[in-house]
Amino acid sequence: MLEQLFLDLFRGRRVAILGYGREGRSTFRRLKQFVPGLKVHICDCNADLREAAEKDRESSGVQWFLGTSYLKGLDDADIIIKSPGIPFSLLNGLNLQGRITSQSELFLELFRDQVCGITGTKGKSTTASLLHHILNAGGKPTVLAGNIGTPCFDVLDHITPNTHIVFEMSSHQLQNIGLSPHIAILLNIFQEHLDHYTSFSEYQEAKMNIARYQNVRDHFIFNPDNPLVYSLVSGMDIPSHLISLGSSFGHAARIFCEADDMVFLEGKHRISLTGLCSQSAIPGQHNLQNIRAAVAASLRMDIAADVIIKAVNGFKGLPHRLEFVGTFDGVHYYNDSISTIPESTMAALNAFPDTATIILGGTDRGIDYKPLMDFLSGSPVVYLFFTGDAGRRMKSMADSMRDFTGKKLLFCASFDEAVRLAVEKTPSGRACLLSPAAASYDAFEDFEERGQRFRDLVREFNRKS
Numbered sequence: 001m002l003e004q005l006f007l008d009l010f011r012g013r014r015v016a017i018l019g020y021g022r023e024g025r026s027t028f029r030r031l032k033q034f035v036p037g038l039k040v041h042i043c044d045c046n047a048d049l050r051e052a053a054e055k056d057r058e059s060s061g062v063q064w065f066l067g068t069s070y071l072k073g074l075d076d077a078d079i080i081i082k083s084p085g086i087p088f089s090l091l092n093g094l095n096l097q098g099r100i101t102s103q104s105e106l107f108l109e110l111f112r113d114q115v116c117g118i119t120g121t122k123g124k125s126t127t128a129s130l131l132h133h134i135l136n137a138g139g140k141p142t143v144l145a146g147n148i149g150t151p152c153f154d155v156l157d158h159i160t161p162n163t164h165i166v167f168e169m170s171s172h173q174l175q176n177i178g179l180s181p182h183i184a185i186l187l188n189i190f191q192e193h194l195d196h197y198t199s200f201s202e203y204q205e206a207k208m209n210i211a212r213y214q215n216v217r218d219h220f221i222f223n224p225d226n227p228l229v230y231s232l233v234s235g236m237d238i239p240s241h242l243i244s245l246g247s248s249f250g251h252a253a254r255i256f257c258e259a260d261d262m263v264f265l266e267g268k269h270r271i272s273l274t275g276l277c278s279q280s281a282i283p284g285q286h287n288l289q290n291i292r293a294a295v296a297a298s299l300r301m302d303i304a305a306d307v308i309i310k311a312v313n314g315f316k317g318l319p320h321r322l323e324f325v326g327t328f329d330g331v332h333y334y335n336d337s338i339s340t341i342p343e344s345t346m347a348a349l350n351a352f353p354d355t356a357t358i359i360l361g362g363t364d365r366g367i368d369y370k371p372l373m374d375f376l377s378g379s380p381v382v383y384l385f386f387t388g389d390a391g392r393r394m395k396s397m398a399d400s401m402r403d404f405t406g407k408k409l410l411f412c413a414s415f416d417e418a419v420r421l422a423v424e425k426t427p428s429g430r431a432c433l434l435s436p437a438a439a440s441y442d443a444f445e446d447f448e449e450r451g452q453r454f455r456d457l458v459r460e461f462n463r464k465s
Contacts, residue, residue, distance in 0.1 A: 002156055005110060006034035009079075013039075016074050019083025020044040026151035027081050027103050032398040037061055037375030041073035081106070086145075086275060087196050107152040113182050113428035114295050115165045117146075118225075120187025122344045123290045126282070127187060130315050133306040137311035138303040140164050140383035147173060149208040150286045164301060172196065175206035180213040184240075185221045185301055186294045189228040190343045195365045208232055214240035221296045223289060226251040243300075245292045255296045262292065264299055273305050282317040284351035300320070320451035322351055328462035330428030336435035342372035345437040349379055357383040357422045358431035359415075361391020362438035362450075369394050372437055377403035383425045385418040386411045414445050419454060423461040432458075 015031065017024050019044050029051065031038055038060040047067035065073030071094065074080055080100045108115060118128045126147050135142040143155040146168040159165065167181060170191060189207055197203045211220045211233075211426040218240035224230040225246045233242075233249070241250035243266075253266035257277035264271040273295065282292055292314055298308050317323070325333040334355075336348045340362075349355055358381050369460075376384065385406060386395040395411050398404045408425070419434075426432040440450040 003034045006030065009106070009396045010035045010038055013078040014041070014076060014082045015039070015084075016041040018043050018044055018080055019086045020046070020049055020086060021083055021161055021374070022149075023103055023151045023153075024081075024083045030156065036052065039063075041065055043070040043073035045070050046396050066193075082176075083145055084170060088175065089198055100176060102173065102177065103151060103153055103463045104146070104167075104169065105177040105179070107167075108177065108179050108181060111159065111165055112179055114161075114163060115167050115181035115224075116183035116185065116301075117167045117169045117181035117210055118185040118187070118293070119169045119171070119207055120185075121190040121192045121207075121323060121341060122338075122347075123187045123286060124168050124170075124185075125338075126287060126318055126321060127290040127293050128166050129183060129318055130291065130312065131297050132166045133315050134294060134298045134308055134311040135164050135166070135301065136301055137314075138298070138301075138305070140301065142166060144168075144272040148448075162460075164347040169210060171203055171206040174209040177209050178210065180211055180218070180226075182214075182217075183219045183221070183297055184214060186229055186233075187223055187245075187290065187293060187296060188343075189225040189232070190341050191367050192245055192341050193365075194367065204228060204232060204334045208236065211238050211240065212236070212237060216240065219243060219297075221245065221293050222249075223293075225289075229286045243296050245289055245296070255292045255398070257288070257292075262295060264296065271299065271305055273309050275314060276309055279313050281313065281315060285321055286351075287317075287322070288345040302331055318450055319412035319445055322348060324452070324460055325455050328423075328458070331426045333458045334431060334433045334435075335454050336433060336449045337454060339435040339437055340439045342369055342375075342437045342446065343369060345372060345435040346375050348433060348435040349375070349381070352431050352433060353380065354429075354431045355379075357385070357426040357432040358379070359385050359387070359418045359422055359432075359434045359454075360394055360438070361387040361438050362436050362440050363394055363442040365390035365439060367395060367438075369437070373397045373401060374403075377401055377407075381407065383408045383422065384410070386438075387415050387418050388442045389440060390436075396439075399461045413452065415450070416457060419457040420461055423458060 017027050018355040041063050043065045049066050082100050082102050118124045132144040141162055142164040143158050144166045145152040145155045148168040216239045220240045223245040244252040244254045246256055255264045260275050260278040262273040262276035320337040323335040325335050339345045398409055400416040422432050434454045442449045444450040
């Protein structure tokens with residue numbers, strides 16, 4: 001069946017794969033598998049991929065366009081499958097309208113009725129993983145794919161007509177698509193990826209594609225307590241069944257906390273999940289919102305309340321997201337390397353009010369740090385160690401604010417130095433938190449490498465002390 005679908009889509013056409021990272025390689029593998037002999041152009045600005053080109057030189061019909069002239073491979077392509085990391089701004093003026101698609105869009109064309117798509121500036125990986133965990137606990141056949149690290153084409157072999165597909169969708173994957181998943185979750189929208197889009201509005205519009213093309217049989221789970229989400233949803237005519245997280249929203253169904261219980265209310269229909277608002281193993285009010293979203297989707301997929309309660313209580317969270325590293329000499333260390341925006345750092349500090357020391361900074365992408373500095377000025381945090389260009393800008397702002405009097409602010413030349421000082425200065429009985437509010441690309445490949453380095457250094461420096 002899949003082979004015929006791919007043949008119908010691509011046979012006799014010239015395809016360009018734009019971007020040869022993880023997703024681009026996944027696309028190429030499937031095209032070779034299902035449409036042998038297809039004419040494919042592989043286009044990537046990384047000239048170092050020539051070794052990969054040499055390995056695939058035996059593949060008939062494949063041409064490589066690498067380095068500075070990589071966009072020339074798009075000229076005579078009938079279909080361009082763009083990878084998420086390539087900004088549309090690079091393609092301005094190339095007259096590619098109608099020819100650009102993506103692995104995400106092609107996947108939704110095949111399976112959208114089986115997909116629960118999850119997006120949001122923060123929380124989508126936790127929500128997707130929790131939903132996948134609940135579905136497994138309920139005995140439902142399920143796969144987890146997308147921005148969480150597994151290209152959706154890589155799970156094709158595991159999908160049957162009964163499979164539930166949990167698809168974490170970044171704004172890059174949502175941009176320019178023309179259809180939406182059957183169940184859509186929008187957790188929040190904050191300033192992020194300002195280096196990728198021509199405006200913050202363009203980023204918001206990409207996020208809204210998660211629900212823009214839904215129909216009356218679909219379901220949209222969203223967070224009206226996020227001001228941007230509230231404004232955007234209010235301004236759209238979305239025909240699907242609406243489910244509000246927390247606050248009420250018109251006639252939408254609603255999932256909220258009532259004392260310790262989580263309650264799903266739809267008209268006169270009420271489901272109460274006992275203790276679920278107080279028993280979760282993942283800390284923080286923001287994670288409670290993620291839990292609500294996953295629970296709402298689970299109920300829409302007919303998972304029983306008792307199964308959901310047990311599954312949520314057994315979910316331990318993901319690495320680098322408010323992750324407990326350990327206690328050494330009375331100091332509790334937490335790794336929140338996933339934090340790349342101010343809002344997630346403020347949420348982390350609310351989750352750990354005993355934080356005495358925080359490590360901030362990294363790549364500067366022009367985000368507004370004033371709200372974070374205001375928050376930190378009134379917090380119990382004593383020691384603030386800054387790194388990278390973003391940290392330099394944060395410290396400059398803090399230095400100009402009188403409310404930071406009595407706190408210790410230091411810019412560190414390296415991440416390792418910041419961790420060393422944090423280990424040295426944090427008093428026993430308090431917490432040390434890595435929650436940078438900035439991307440990691442100035443010093444690390446990604447937030448996972450940064451988080452692992454923090455873990456390693458905490459253990460190393462504590463052995464020496």
